[in-house]
Amino acid sequence: MIDRLSNAFRYIKRSPLTVTGSSIVFLLILVSLLAPWIAPYPKDTGTSHIEEAFHSPRLKHPFGTDELGRDIFSRVIFGSRISLKVGVLAIGLALLIGMPLGVIAGYSGGAIDEVIMRVTDTFLSFPSLLLAMAISAILGPNLRNAMIAIAISWWPWYTRLLRSEAISVRERDFVTAAKAVGAPWGRILFKHVLPNSIVPIIVQASMDFGGVILTCAALSFLGLGAQPPTPEWGLMTSTGRTFFLTHWWIVTFPGIAIFISVFAFNLVGDGLREILDPKMRRARR
């Protein structure tokens, strides 16, 4: 395991794109942690100054101000916290639902497997955004419910992944051996199946991170996610939509923030997959 990870680091260093991606991600995390100190107007997440509305970008407000006179630069910085939080929590929740189901399906097989997989198929037949939209509308649109909605539309992927991993692990010698000596299946799951599935999960989750951020922004854009005055990037583009032709900066900067962070996570995910997934490596040779 450690061996594989240290191998991975060596590969990362060789791929400039992955390095770029990881640096942006690192920067993003740093910005979100230090947001209250970096942002020039940390209070502008909530406070408005109508008299300063619609200032174009200038030294005092590098990204300009919005329709309530709030500093967009500060709000974009604080937005990174929300996007990261959504990414972590939504994927975490999806993993929490998806992994056990997948392991159970793969490990037990038979009717249980069949039922779980048909439910999974059903969920996968919905475009994830559509499902998330519907669920968010039902639960009532706010950031927390948007995260739940994303998780609900996302878990089946992990179920599928874990199931196939569990099936392949199930056949391996050490698991058969553990079974033979009568180890309880819960223990087999946690000691053998899960650890062996960690790598593909990391790859999948890192690839999904960008997608989740994008979905959350899309939900907020549609009014089904974060609510004002939350400095969520998608919401900022949505509220700026009324004014964007006359005040371009209101939508442009939050959108760039979404794009850069999703892009960075996708680069990392892509890089990780090529590094950790041996099948891909062979193809690259």
Added chain:
Amino acid sequence: MASYIVRRLALAIVVMIGVSILTFLLTRTIPSDPAARWVGPHARPEQVASARIKLGLDKPLYVQYYRYIRDFLHGDWGHSIRTHQPVLRELFSYLPASLELILFGMVIAFALGIPLGIISAVKNGNTIDHLSRVFSIAGVALPTFWLAMILQLVFFKELKLFPLAGRLDMMTSVISPIECVTGFYLIDSLVTCNFAAFGSALYHIVLPGITLAAFPLGLSARMTRATMLEILGEDYIRTARACGLREVKILAVYALRNAIGPVLTVGALTFAYSLVETFLIESVFAWPGLGYYASNAIMTVDYPAIMGVTLLVAFTYVLLNLIVDITLAFLDPRIRISYT
């Protein structure tokens, strides 16, 4: 083969039933009173009560579901709460606009994405490969709703090249209205030799088309690249190379033929993805399509309309998957075996 198809069909039907149940439950848990909506905001309680009976909302859930499916199969998808129009008729009036846009976007995407993917596979590992990889990952990372606005800013406001929104110039729509044949403006106007309308329609579809192409462009490029790499690594290609066949011929004859399967998959995936993506961009471009209809339905909690759209989209998903799987099975016998 036959047994595979039967099994695959059965699976699709099970999933469709699952989808319909899930959709039904979702729309019924919406915190809303459809009967009150049906009669309008100032109705008296007894009107609401009678609407509840009329809409069958007084019956237990499973009866409501049974009735819904029964009517659904007979082509009655219920009536929109908001407009009181049959949902199926409304869907059909909005669908062609979206289909036209999606197909247009896909044409742009594949026309650019496939060559890009091939180039980056052939030049695996060098700068061009890296660039194309950046490009394709960027396409996936773009928030389309934002891209739509940026394109409007650049091409409409600054360059004044393309119109801001809509499907047709308003005056054109009045002076030389398009006769409806297929519902696709580009085709209908050409078939009826209505060139003014054709021009206007083409003019209007470019920006939303490009927006919609951003994701499939990246996707098709990446998929083409991956497939090409896999195939180029196969033994018979290496043999061909060793035999001194020209690179271009290898690409065209051997590699591409084997790439049909993945391309088909990407096509289906893209189509499905674009269908949902229209939810985000059609409102920006005031494009009167399915996405516009769907987001309105969700915003106004028009549950028969939501059901209709969701089922239509989800069934399209299932069907596309089915078609792709069966075609792939025809193309490649290994799938049939590995499936069972």
Added chain:
Amino acid sequence: MFEERSGAKLLRTASIFLLVVTLFGVLASTAPGQLQIGVYIYSAEVMIGWDPSDGFSDEIVVMNNVYERLLNYDPVMDEFEPVLATHYEKSADAKTWTFYLRKGVKFHTGGELDAEAVKFSIERTIERGQGAAFIWDPVDYIEVVDSYTVRFYLKYPAALDLVAAAAYAAYIFDPDSADHEWFIAGHEAGTGPYMFESYEGITRMLLTKFEGYWGGWEGKHFDKVLFNTIPESSTRRLMIESGDADFTNRLPVTEIEALRSKANVEIVEIASYQNLVAQFNTEKPPLDNKLVRKALAYTIPYDAIIEGVLKGYGRQARGVIPYGLWGYSERVKQYTLSLETARCLLDEAGYPNGGFKLLLTYVSGDAQERRVAELWKEQLAKLGIELEIRGMPWDPQWALARSPDPNARQDIFVMYWWPDYTHPQSFMLALFATEEEISFNLDYYSNPLYDSLIDRAMQLSATDREEAINVYAEAQNIVMEDMPGLAIYDMAYVRAKTVTLKGYVDNASYPHVVFWYNCYRE
């Protein structure tokens, strides 16, 4: 080699494509213009309802050009204009109303207007009981006196002329064609100057002139009128600016400011009957305490809202009845922003440092409501009150307000209100009168004294309007004292139209309606 060649080819193809597209675009935009076509771009869907009895939504902007009523009401002059009725009279007790019909009026469907048609139309509307049909509640029965005379007998005194002139549920249509299925399949049976020509979904409607219109087609008129839904305000602004459209109904103030300087655009600003209402949940702590509710009324930054959000296109409301609608009275108490007073009231109520949380709901997507809420939130924060602002689609917002458990509901409900017909009762009854089943009294307020006052005012309005206004003022002051809710501001409607569009007169009784027959282009 491979990539270079294909790259160049790509570039070439792309540029040719661009050229062709631009060419076609130019071709398309130069079209002959013999026909006079009026274009109205509307912010919402134009064809929500198709049945003239049921329609209770934005379709009135189209329907008012296709269907007609007995009367139209001009609120500025406080006069009725004869439309299908040439004149009318009422009995002294305002319980019997006789309308004399115009002769020679034809329906688009071929029939001719007579008293039977009027009786049928109104009765059908009442029987269907949809939309705004409730405005006919006073009617006991309708009598056809002769072919061109129709008489309404009422259960109680009411201003039936105002009802007959209502924007909704008062259209007269051809009895021979009146079938719900036929209507909603996209047909009409009106007498108005224009008929349906073609439509697309519910977002586009093209009308064409009805040759047999009783008003005739002498002089300048539009031949066709196009209604198009365009939600994006910036798009609408640009279309007005470029002259692609003649008229649009409402624009946010930022767009209006951008249009101010354009010579070919005219901004029309008029007082509307629409106001923004905040209703407090009087059944749930802490707002079940009158002192807290009054404190809240002192925390609203009225001036900042008028200046910052409305940019002056509107005024602070006084009481509940909007400025300009009869019934508005200067004698009603008006609140101002005063955090000190609010603090004192909170002190007295036992919340010296605030310390509670309130949930405000509004219709998501409404930028003005959102900004009002955000400004209010800042003031409340200064008193230690946390305001959660939740934008919801209308339906869930309304459903939450009607949940069985008062504690599960919101604390503050924000919405726009406008009258069903030109009568203050629309505000007084719906928003604060005791309700058996919750409908729009989302403050859940119940006060028998208030109820009896507005009942009296309603009946008085048919015979003695001055006295009715006095009683309404008294009732409004009860509301201002008990503070179950209040109107924050009365909106001004701001329309943008091209300078060349003439003959347009705004009528607040028919919100957003353009009577295209009266308009022409210069």
